Amino acid sequence: MPPPPPAAGVAMDFGQNSLFGYMEDLQELTIIERPVRRSLKTPEEIERLTVDEDLSDVERAVYLLSAGQDIQGTSVIANLPFLMRQNPTETLRRVLPKVREALHAAGVEMQLTAAVSFLTILQEESVSIHTYAHSFLQVILLYLEHRDAGVSSAWLETLLAVIDVLPKETLRHEILNPLVSKAQLSQTVQSRLISCKILGKLTNKFDAHTIKREILPLVKSLCQDVEYEVRSCMCRQLENIAQGIGAELTKSVVLPELIELSRDEGSSVRLAAFETLVNLLDIFDTDDRNQTILPVVKSFCEKSFKADESILISLSFHLGKLCHGLYGIFTPDQHLRFLEFYKKLCTLGLQQENGHNDNQIPPQVLEQEKKYASVRKNCAYNLPAMIVFVDPKNFHLELYSTFFCLCHDPEVPVRYTIAICFYEVSKLLNSGVYLIHKELITLLQDESLEVLDALIDHLPEILELMSTGGDSSIQENKLSSLPDLIPALTAAEQRAAASLKWRTHEKLLQKYACLPHVISSDQIYYRFLQRMFTIMMTNNVLPVQKAASRTLCIFLRYNRKQEQRHEVIQKLIEQLGQGKSYWNRLRFLDTCEFIIEIFSKSFFCKYFFLPMIELSHDPVANVRMKLCCLLPKVKSTLKIPGDKHLLQQLEMCVRKLLCQEKDKDVLAIVKRTVLELDRMEMSLDAFQKKFYEKDLLDQEKEREELLLLEMEQLEKEKQQNDGRSSSDKVFEKKRRDIKTPTQSLPKSVPISVPGPASSNPSTSKEIKKSKLIRSQSFNNQAFHAKYGNLEKCTSKTTTGYTPLSGLTKNSVLSLTDDSFRTRSTNSTPASFSPNPPLPSASRGTVNTADPKNSGNKDAQPRKATLKPRKSNP
Numbered sequence: 001m002p003p004p005p006p007a008a009g010v011a012m013d014f015g016q017n018s019l020f021g022y023m024e025d026l027q028e029l030t031i032i033e034r035p036v037r038r039s040l041k042t043p044e045e046i047e048r049l050t051v052d053e054d055l056s057d058v059e060r061a062v063y064l065l066s067a068g069q070d071i072q073g074t075s076v077i078a079n080l081p082f083l084m085r086q087n088p089t090e091t092l093r094r095v096l097p098k099v100r101e102a103l104h105a106a107g108v109e110m111q112l113t114a115a116v117s118f119l120t121i122l123q124e125e126s127v128s129i130h131t132y133a134h135s136f137l138q139v140i141l142l143y144l145e146h147r148d149a150g151v152s153s154a155w156l157e158t159l160l161a162v163i164d165v166l167p168k169e170t171l172r173h174e175i176l177n178p179l180v181s182k183a184q185l186s187q188t189v190q191s192r193l194i195s196c197k198i199l200g201k202l203t204n205k206f207d208a209h210t211i212k213r214e215i216l217p218l219v220k221s222l223c224q225d226v227e228y229e230v231r232s233c234m235c236r237q238l239e240n241i242a243q244g245i246g247a248e249l250t251k252s253v254v255l256p257e258l259i260e261l262s263r264d265e266g267s268s269v270r271l272a273a274f275e276t277l278v279n280l281l282d283i284f285d286t287d288d289r290n291q292t293i294l295p296v297v298k299s300f301c302e303k304s305f306k307a308d309e310s311i312l313i314s315l316s317f318h319l320g321k322l323c324h325g326l327y328g329i330f331t332p333d334q335h336l337r338f339l340e341f342y343k344k345l346c347t348l349g350l351q352q353e354n355g356h357n358d359n360q361i362p363p364q365v366l367e368q369e370k371k372y373a374s375v376r377k378n379c380a381y382n383l384p385a386m387i388v389f390v391d392p393k394n395f396h397l398e399l400y401s402t403f404f405c406l407c408h409d410p411e412v413p414v415r416y417t418i419a420i421c422f423y424e425v426s427k428l429l430n431s432g433v434y435l436i437h438k439e440l441i442t443l444l445q446d447e448s449l450e451v452l453d454a455l456i457d458h459l460p461e462i463l464e465l466m467s468t469g470g471d472s473s474i475q476e477n478k479l480s481s482l483p484d485l486i487p488a489l490t491a492a493e494q495r496a497a498a499s500l501k502w503r504t505h506e507k508l509l510q511k512y513a514c515l516p517h518v519i520s521s522d523q524i525y526y527r528f529l530q531r532m533f534t535i536m537m538t539n540n541v542l543p544v545q546k547a548a549s550r551t552l553c554i555f556l557r558y559n560r561k562q563e564q565r566h567e568v569i570q571k572l573i574e575q576l577g578q579g580k581s582y583w584n585r586l587r588f589l590d591t592c593e594f595i596i597e598i599f600s601k602s603f604f605c606k607y608f609f610l611p612m613i614e615l616s617h618d619p620v621a622n623v624r625m626k627l628c629c630l631l632p633k634v635k636s637t638l639k640i641p642g643d644k645h646l647l648q649q650l651e652m653c654v655r656k657l658l659c660q661e662k663d664k665d666v667l668a669i670v671k672r673t674v675l676e677l678d679r680m681e682m683s684l685d686a687f688q689k690k691f692y693e694k695d696l697l698d699q700e701k702e703r704e705e706l707l708l709l710e711m712e713q714l715e716k717e718k719q720q721n722d723g724r725s726s727s728d729k730v731f732e733k734k735r736r737d738i739k740t741p742t743q744s745l746p747k748s749v750p751i752s753v754p755g756p757a758s759s760n761p762s763t764s765k766e767i768k769k770s771k772l773i774r775s776q777s778f779n780n781q782a783f784h785a786k787y788g789n790l791e792k793c794t795s796k797t798t799t800g801y802t803p804l805s806g807l808t809k810n811s812v813l814s815l816t817d818d819s820f821r822t823r824s825t826n827s828t829p830a831s832f833s834p835n836p837p838l839p840s841a842s843r844g845t846v847n848t849a850d851p852k853n854s855g856n857k858d859a860q861p862r863k864a865t866l867k868p869r870k871s872n873p
Contacts, residue, residue, distance in 0.1 A: 065101070074110045100139060108150065145194065176214065195218070203244035219257075228269050231269045258280075274296075274318075278325065281321075316375045319338075319341075339390060349373065377417050426462050433469060441482075464514070492508065505544050506544045513551045520560075521559050553599075582618070
């Protein structure tokens with residue numbers, strides 16, 4: 001093989017060193033190729049590995065176990081559950097004896113495969129328990145003490161699963177009786193360790209008398225074993241034994257053993273005793289906790305800082321459960337001592353940080369810092385339990401500084417854990433949730449996307465708690481006092497979008513659908529809507545685009561201003577439905593699908609029915625194909641006779657597709673869709689029994705949409721009346737000053753403005769006033785509506801009135817912030833953001849540099865139509 005040519009501009013070197021270099025490269029290539037040649041099978045080997053195809057599965061298995069190689073035998077054993085399902089009688093009679101023979105000299109891989117196959121056969125219940133015990137149990141017991149620890153653990157796992165289903169008599173004769181000798185000191189450590197785990201499993205299978213007479217003596221013997229490994233293993237099984245023997249025997253037998261083991265010389269034994277005591281706290285009464293367990297726990301905690309860091313890790317993990325279990329018996333001094341101990345663990349290792357580079361720190365110090373970080377992570381996990389321990393009312397005084405430190409911890413796992421617990425902390429604080437507003441902003445702005453991902457799992461619930469201050473009856477939105485929330489949310493989304501973790505970005509966009517419940521409609525319009533459009537138009541990840549599309553539809557659903565809604569609809573139709581990129585037109589169809597799900601049928605028919613049907617003439621087959629798949633959903637939005645003309649448009653569209661479609665894939669979908677459309681029953685304008693729930697849900701959606709328009713009109717009238725009444729008050733004040741400058745009217749006396757004395761205006765005012773009160777009460781109810789109601793609107797239907805979510809007081813009142821000023825109603829809006837204005841393209845024009853424009857044949861964009869739905873007279 002000749003050497004590769006030199007790079008351009010580099011002179012060839014024919015020196016001795018260069019030639020030797022080429023020779024060494026050739027030798028390395030030769031060495032690499034040798035194993036490849038050796039791995040090839042000779043004709044004799046291939047002949048020996050070949051099996052007659054006419055053999056049945058059982059015969060082939062017998063042949064391979066008898067004359068095949070190890071890899072073939074392992075394959076047969078892995079396939080044993082299938083053979084048992086197919087032909088259990090022949091498998092047990094012919095294959096299983098061969099398996100036993102093969103296992104005598106089998107290697108580790110075959111042994112592990114056999115243990116898994118035996119467990120699978122048990123779980124699938126391919127044979128009866130009696131047959132399984134007769135055929136497989138002895139094999140399992142035979143290899144329990146295999147010299148390989150992994151193989152021994154695999155067989156032990158299978159045996160423990162078998163113990164759960166075996167009858168008592170079989171357990172007594174086959175397992176318990178031999179266990180007496182296996183647990184003796186004369187046996188190996190491995191045998192005694194296995195006996196400990198089997199005893200822990202057997203306790204739940206026998207009555208208390210048998211346990212006391214036959215099992216507990218073995219337990220005591222193993223707790224006093226000379227090897228610390230055996231004592232530790234038996235100590236960890238005492239929890240299972242205590243649950244099997246009851247409270248009385250636990251107090252008289254198990255508790256003394258635990259107390260003695262807690263003073264053991266081995267640290268692992270003491271740790272096992274401590275963890276078992278914590279897990280058994282519910283079994284012991286108050287006297288046992290106070291007189292016996294509490295001194296042991298105090299001693300263990302005091303000595304923990306002088307012991308190995310692994311003990312601190314376990315202690316920090318169980319501290320919340322420990323404080324909860326001993327809560328009723330603590331004195332005030334002990335209560336304070338355990339709280340200070342927890343605070344100390346929360347900052348463990350942080351005082352030792354310095355500015356040195358990680359490369360300069362010794363490995364043992366780095367390992368210690370990792371253990372300290374694990375301790376702080378466990379403390380973050382236990383924070384909700386510690387809040388209960390100190391009472392949520394004392395959170396600010398006792399634990400806020402600790403919570404602050406955990407949220408700003410330098411280690412990502414600690415902040416990740418506190419982000420997971422943030423929702424639980426918010427629920428516990430209830431009305432004091434305002435105390436952790438800043439920490440929410442901190443975690444939203446965290447540099448690690450793992451922390452953000454953990455936080456947004458419960459972001460809707462957290463924001464709802466903060467908006468109501470923990471009290472769902474409060475109508476005032478308290479997030480108005482948190483000005484950093486919206487910048488933090490937008491920055492979090494941009495940080496997720498700039499990363500490669502698109503699933504986090506998708507989840508965040510899905511959670512943003514809760515924003516109409518917690519912030520005003522204008523804030524969403526100016527700060528989030530345009531961003532959703534940008535993601536739909538430019539992002540390259542389809543799930544992210546769909547998440548943005550659905551969230552945008554929810555924003556549109558709860559937008560409070562008709563002008564803004566029309567602008568969004570216009571943008572959807574022009575930039576997506578009539579866009580030059582086929583990819584954007586596909587996203588328009590996705591958006592229409594979400595519109596059908598979220599909005600009422602009349603809304604879809606009014607604005608999106610015709611623009612969607614027009615895509616049947618799209619030059620790209622994929623667009624037409626997707627449209628055809630959505631036609632049944634489109635038809636489900638029509639009601640007869642009111643939408644008869646739209647039904648005719650739909651039928652004409654389908655007829656043209658059947659007659660003119662040339663793409664075979666699209667034509668096949670059209671034919672399938674036609675059959676589905678023919679089977680569909682049309683819903684009527686009047687309620688039908690079979691469509692009652694769906695019609696009722698659609699009626700509520702339409703009612704809420706109409707109420708939005710009514711509320712907007714009432715708010716305008718209220719603002720006009722407020723302005724008129726203020727000018728009238730000024731005039732009346734001047735008039736009073738002229739006539740009676742030294743007298744003032746009491747506040748309770750109404751001042752009437754001169755005007756025509758007719759009853760009709762008064763009645764009209766009363767009607768408008770009642771409507772405004774009703775709209776405001778609707779607004780207050782809507783603010784507390786659950787985010788999940790919208791998510792489940794397609795899968796669940798309700799017969800009651802569902803309040804419109806997201807209509808907050810902030811959106812009823814005019815915004816005073818300059819950044820959220822509304823535009824004049826006389827001017828046509830050009831962009832979503834008034835300050836600074838976003839560059840807007842002319843209607844129907846799209847950037848020609850779109851990478852997804854390939855295959856597009858649209859020369860001119862179509863005009864958007866926003867005509868209202870026609871109704872037949």
